[in-house]
Amino acid sequence: MTETRRLYYEDVYKKEFIATVVECREQKKGYAVILDESAFYPEGGGQPSDVGTLGDAKVTEVHEKEGELLHYTDKALEVGAKVEGKIDWARRFDLMQQHSGEHMVSGIIHEKYGYDNVGFHMGSDVITVDLNGMLDDAQLAEIEREVNERVWEDREVVITYPDAEELKTIDYRSKKELTGQVRIVTFPGVDVCACCGTHVTHTGEIGMVKLLSVVKFHDGIRMEMICGKRVLDYLNMVNEQNHQISMKLSAKMDRTADAVQRLQDENFRMKGQVARMEEEMFRAEAKKWEGAGSVLIFKEGLEADSVRKLADAVMNTCEGCCAVFSRNEDGSYKYAMGEIDGDLRQYTKEMNAALNGRGGGKPFFVQGSVQATEDEIRNFFEK
Structure with missing residues (x-):
C-alpha cells in the first residue's frame, strides 16, 4: 500500500501542487494514479471528489480504497515523473461552502430540537439532508434566519485531532461509532462533528444559506438546501422568472402573485363557460x-x-x-x-x-x- 500525503488537510485552499507519480495502474476505463502527495480530495463523507488535471491528463474522480488515494485519469502517467496537479477550484470551493453550510444547519437543528442528520448528499444543484424528526415551515424559517446570522458572524472553523481520552470528553455529532484517529470539525457555538470533508476556514465564506423545500421522509423529513454562490444563482433565476412573468402579465414585480390570482380566477370562470357551452353542444x-x-x-x-x-x-x-x-x-x-x-x-x-x-x-x-x-x-x- 502506498501512503499519499494529504495536502487538502494541510491547506484546504491549495489549488495547485507538484507531486511524483508513484504508481499508474491501467483500468477498464482509463488509469488509476497514485501520487506521493495530493491536494485532490477523494469522495467521502457525503462530499463528491475533486476533479481537475495532472499534467495534460484529466482527473475525472478520486477515491480512497484500502488506504490508497486513487486518481482516475484519461491518460497514463510515467512512474517517477514529476507532475503538476490542478484542482477545479470553483467546484471545490462550491463544495466547501455547501458542506460547511450543512454543518451549521444540522448543528442548529440538533441543538434546538435534538434531531439527528441521518442522511446527507451533495448534488450538483442542491444538498439533501435527512432528519429523524419533523419540522414545520415556521420552524424552518427560524432555522434559516438563525443559521445566516451565525454565518455572518464570520467565526473561525476549528479542526482538531483529539486523542482517545480527550474524545471521551467531547460532545460531537457522528452517524456511527468511531475508532482510531478522529477528525473533529467545530463551528463555534453551532456544531461539533466528526467529519473527513473539506470546509471553509471562516463561516463568512459560506455567504448565505437558503432552505428550499422539505417533505416527509420515513419517520422524519428530507430537506433541500443551497449555500454560497448557489444562493446567488438561485435568486438571479427566480428574479429573472418573476421579471418575465411581470412583463407577460403587465404587473409590477412585487404584484405578480396578485396578477396570477386574477388570471386563475378568470380562467376558472372561462372554463365554466366552456363547459356549459360543450354540454349544450x-x-x-x-x-x-x-x-x-x-x-x-x-x-x-x-x-x-x-x-x-x-x-x-x-x-x-x-x-x-x-x-x-x-x-x-x-x-x-x-x-x-x-x-x-x-x-x-x-x-x-x-x-x-x-x-x-x-x-x-x-x-x-x-x-x-x-x-x-x-x-x-x-x-x-x-x-
Missing part, C-alpha cells in the same frame, strides 16, 4: 343522431374528457355504437367509443392493431388514441 349532437344506429364523429379541438362526454351523450340516443375522434397537435387522434349493453373489447383490439392505437376500458365503453389519419380511421370503420 353535446345535447344537440345527441339529439341530432337520435335513432341513427352506429355513428362515427370527428370533432376538432376536444380534450380527452370532452371526447368521452360526447361519446357518452350520443351513445345514449343513437341506438348503436358511437365512436368520437379528435385530432391532437401531433396529428394523432384521441378517441372514445361506447355502446349501450355492447361488448367492444374485440373490436377495440382490432382497431388498435390496424390503426397503431392503444387504449381500453369497460366492455361497453373504451378510450385511447391512434396514430392514423382521418381517412385511415374512416376506411377502417367502413370495412
Whole structure:
C-alpha cells in the first residue's frame, strides 16, 4: 500500500501542487494514479471528489480504497515523473461552502430540537439532508434566519485531532461509532462533528444559506438546501422568472402573485363557460343522431374528457355504437367509443392493431388514441 500525503488537510485552499507519480495502474476505463502527495480530495463523507488535471491528463474522480488515494485519469502517467496537479477550484470551493453550510444547519437543528442528520448528499444543484424528526415551515424559517446570522458572524472553523481520552470528553455529532484517529470539525457555538470533508476556514465564506423545500421522509423529513454562490444563482433565476412573468402579465414585480390570482380566477370562470357551452353542444349532437344506429364523429379541438362526454351523450340516443375522434397537435387522434349493453373489447383490439392505437376500458365503453389519419380511421370503420 502506498501512503499519499494529504495536502487538502494541510491547506484546504491549495489549488495547485507538484507531486511524483508513484504508481499508474491501467483500468477498464482509463488509469488509476497514485501520487506521493495530493491536494485532490477523494469522495467521502457525503462530499463528491475533486476533479481537475495532472499534467495534460484529466482527473475525472478520486477515491480512497484500502488506504490508497486513487486518481482516475484519461491518460497514463510515467512512474517517477514529476507532475503538476490542478484542482477545479470553483467546484471545490462550491463544495466547501455547501458542506460547511450543512454543518451549521444540522448543528442548529440538533441543538434546538435534538434531531439527528441521518442522511446527507451533495448534488450538483442542491444538498439533501435527512432528519429523524419533523419540522414545520415556521420552524424552518427560524432555522434559516438563525443559521445566516451565525454565518455572518464570520467565526473561525476549528479542526482538531483529539486523542482517545480527550474524545471521551467531547460532545460531537457522528452517524456511527468511531475508532482510531478522529477528525473533529467545530463551528463555534453551532456544531461539533466528526467529519473527513473539506470546509471553509471562516463561516463568512459560506455567504448565505437558503432552505428550499422539505417533505416527509420515513419517520422524519428530507430537506433541500443551497449555500454560497448557489444562493446567488438561485435568486438571479427566480428574479429573472418573476421579471418575465411581470412583463407577460403587465404587473409590477412585487404584484405578480396578485396578477396570477386574477388570471386563475378568470380562467376558472372561462372554463365554466366552456363547459356549459360543450354540454349544450353535446345535447344537440345527441339529439341530432337520435335513432341513427352506429355513428362515427370527428370533432376538432376536444380534450380527452370532452371526447368521452360526447361519446357518452350520443351513445345514449343513437341506438348503436358511437365512436368520437379528435385530432391532437401531433396529428394523432384521441378517441372514445361506447355502446349501450355492447361488448367492444374485440373490436377495440382490432382497431388498435390496424390503426397503431392503444387504449381500453369497460366492455361497453373504451378510450385511447391512434396514430392514423382521418381517412385511415374512416376506411377502417367502413370495412
